[in-house]
Amino acid sequence: MMNHNYFVYILTNKNKTVVYTGVTNDLEIRLRQHKENKENKFAFTKKYNCYYLVYFERFEYIEYAIEREKEIKGWTRDKKNALIELKNENWDFLNDLIAEE
Template sequence: MYVYILTNPTKTVLYIGTTNDITRRLYEHGSSRGDAGKFTGRYQADLLVYFELFPDATQAIAREKQLKGWTRLKKDTLIAAFNPEWQVIDLETWLG
């Protein structure tokens, strides 16, 4: 299971989610771009800048809830420690 953070092109919005198939989920987020009925579509938050891998859903969901409770500054610091330039993560490169 993955916990992931997406941002928009101007890095003003963060979206935190969980999934068991991150490739599929990123595709779904990208497909909803411009869809005002969905958070990621409305704010164009479909750029992966952070992720963590967990052995089971319980741990991933607990981590997602923890991150959602953090301040924006704390989330920014976490992302910067993992991905200092906030580059969009190419999963093929990262996951091999």
């Protein structure tokens, strides 16, 4: 049986003042889409230059990824910050890490 990869991810801007939570099946392509925004699909991330990856989780099933995305989106900013800092204490930008995998 084939393994599927779905990701819930959190992006921020250069100054780490804004966060955006999303879901995708291809994190590398989605990061590029946010940055390039050729189809003007990502109005929020474009407005705030929010394309630096600071957190992600992998799921095998899209239903679980969507459920988790909705859960995180409903959280306060403080709770989102705490989640990010569990795995990425310094809010390092992880974009290059994803491109290498």
